[in-house]
Amino acid sequence: MQDFTDKLAVVTGGASGVGRSLAFALSEAGAQVLIADIDEGALSQTQAALEDAGAKVHAQVCDVTSQTSLDALAAFAFDELGGAHLVFANAGIAAGEAGPLWGYAENDWKWCFEVNFWGVVRTINAFMPKLTEQGEEAHFVITGSANGAFLIYPDQPVYTATKAAVQAVTEALHYQGLAQQSPVKVHALFPGPHIVETGIFDSDRVRPTHFEKPADAPDTGIRTVEDLRKIMEAFGTKLTTTHPDEVAQTALQGVRDGKFWILPLNPGTEARIKERMDSILNRTNPPIPTIG
Helix, strand or coil: CCCCCCCEEEEECCCCHHHHHHHHHHHHCCCEEEEEECCHHHHHHHHHHHHHCCCCEEEEECCCCCHHHHHHHHHHHHHHCCCCCEEEECCCCCCCCCCCHHHCCHHHHHHHHHHHHHHHHHHHHHHHHHHHHHCCCEEEEEECCHHHHCECCCCCHHHHHHHHHHHHHHHHHHHHHHHCCCCEEEEEECCCCCEECCCHHHHHHHCCHHHCCCCCCCCCCCCCHHHHHHHHHHCCCCCCEECHHHHHHHHHHHHHCCCCEECCCCHHHHHHHHHHHHHHHCCCCCCCCCCC
């Protein structure tokens, strides 16, 4: 797909971070955008900002932990807005776990899997039948992470586990589409090439009460990228970051180019992935990856 003009693009997690940047990039490329998010306040602010920029934008509150909510989003896109041609399954959170794996709150595991993994599965369930039945070229983009898909960071096993599962589903969906000669092309988007400047470290701002963690549960204390930067600088390590606008432009170019792997990597991360693959093929003990 080279021309996004008047195509409807649906973006979950569209109120902030990468989703917000995707909405702006898509609208600048001529698309209509339907942004969806559980954060109603941020959703309204992003909708207003897009409208001020001249975008054709629609917004709907959506909870990706609910199939009913995602089905309603798909119905709005297809029954009221005439159908979608681009879907970005982008909603995601971090649980903020800290300490030994066996000490994490069970609700951290449940909430992170409900949003990051089941949110993707539910978005597939809601949109893929409609996109397929539409019979026109369409693109389904799933936001993953090298943390889980390729590397295992020992201090973030909850998030890492969800993204490992997401990558398995993304690839399976891609292979099924090829086998069925589907008009829907699947893409795996990996925000980067460095840690992206989003609010994911402060995901607790949208944590529902039924996934509340105990008050005495260990916590990282990291709420922003700047918090992480200060911690790393205290250990003599410089943190390089990527703005989500860059991720959005990379994503759109990946769709234009028909790439499954939308995978910008910095040299350090690429080297660590190679080290891990070599350890698997050579049956040597895996090295501990470092953030970079």
